Amino acid sequence: MSTTRAIEYRVTQRLLRRRQGRNYRVPVEAVIIVVSVVACLGVLAAFVPGLLWVMLTGSVVLTLGLN
Secondary structure: HHHHHHHHHHHHHHHHHHHOOOOOOHHHHHHHHHHHHHHHHHHHHHHHHHHHHHHHHHHHHHHHHHH
16 A cells, blocks of 8 residues: 555656646747737738628629619
């Protein structure tokens, strides 16, 4: 029983040391993903109003042409 407890203690101490040594810095990949998502949303926000006007105009033309 004491051997099992000694192994458990060693494992726990290793995990605690490993957790203390971690640096919680943001990975480069996460920064790239965030920047690309923001850029895509910016491009989308620039084109959506124009696309809405094109769809509205197209639907008016289509409606007038069908009658």
